[in-house]
Amino acid sequence: MSQQITEILTQVVLAALTALTGILVIVIYALKDRAIKWLQTHTTTAQQGIIAQIAREAFAFAESQDAYIKGKDKLSAAIDYAAKELQRRGINADRQKLLATIEAAWMQYNKPRNIVAPAITVNSSDGDVNDAVEKIARALESELSKSL
Numbered sequence: 001m002s003q004q005i006t007e008i009l010t011q012v013v014l015a016a017l018t019a020l021t022g023i024l025v026i027v028i029y030a031l032k033d034r035a036i037k038w039l040q041t042h043t044t045t046a047q048q049g050i051i052a053q054i055a056r057e058a059f060a061f062a063e064s065q066d067a068y069i070k071g072k073d074k075l076s077a078a079i080d081y082a083a084k085e086l087q088r089r090g091i092n093a094d095r096q097k098l099l100a101t102i103e104a105a106w107m108q109y110n111k112p113r114n115i116v117a118p119a120i121t122v123n124s125s126d127g128d129v130n131d132a133v134e135k136i137a138r139a140l141e142s143e144l145s146k147s148l
Contacts, residue, residue, distance in 0.1 A: 052101055058098075059078055
């Protein structure tokens, strides 16, 4: 009688363990995809900084290719450059994130600059108008170089 009970209990325990293992595999598989998506969307602050730096590099690269590529092709080249560089560094960023970061770099580069023209006194004794214009241009150039 005890041998029959032992056999029945062994079968019940094995069936329970098999069912539990099956449920555990299903749960792990379902959580795996969610965990991967969560990790991909929650990059660290350091990675965000690296992505921004690479986006600025990608923007500069695309701008330097101005003689060869234009418009959307230039933006696509910048995104490709950034994606390859980030992949080389082991950072995954989706195309939309790269597009937004590169456009932010473009906006930063093209933002209006407030340049204050220095006060220049031009006297009639300074010579002709061309000399005065050159004097103003040199002063503006000097101020512009300071602001960049």
